[in-house]
Amino acid sequence: MLAAILAPLAAISAQAQPIAHPVATFAGLDKITGRITRFDVYIDETVLFGALEITPRACYDRPASDTLQRTSAFLEVNQRSLDGESQRIFTGWMFADSPALSAVDHAVYDVWLIECKTSTNVPPPDER
Template sequence: MNLKKNIKVGLISIALLITSISLGNSNTNLEGSYTEIKILNKISSKNTSLELENNKEIAFDDLLIKSIKCKNSEFDDDPEIIAYIQVIDQSITNNNEVFVFNGWMFSSSPSINPFDHPVYDIWLTSCY
């Protein structure tokens, strides 16, 4: 189990390093003020788009969602959108963890750092 976790952490670190190098070399402002996400309710099969203003929390059902930062890649042929997102599930009262998700999301590879929730699925769609 630890080996899988170490591999996952290593892959995330490599992806963040590559992304920060490619984003850091750009002369244009690739950072956005708004992050757009889609939320799928796995029980009802309803799909909802949300626009998150960075550093402002939005309530969606039992979730509190906050986007801290989002960036677009400088490459037009293979666009990548990354965002640092925090999610709190207010229905969980006996858990010591504050966030059910706290980390970077990648639009092209959501499985690198997946949002794991029994009811909802969240994925990143744009940054502007």
């Protein structure tokens, strides 16, 4: 009887823990020009894509054998106006396996998560 109770608990603890990464890779679409741009962003760094300020706060991967969303990032996106004011338009988790599940809803730009990485050829913000 005890084995029947403990078996599901063992299966839950056997799931791999997410691995945090210092870099998130995004793709952005400018709907006016049709141009897609791929860019790397360090965690807690803010980059400008068009009029959008994108700040990833976390980026996690799970092993390919995991049935959960394997690559996810928590991010904040602000829209910058012509007078320099910023307004938050998105805060939440974005999933690389399901980009439409939690998308940035903007009339001109689309942004989606590609992957989480341990390194990039972009120098860290404190070295620029």
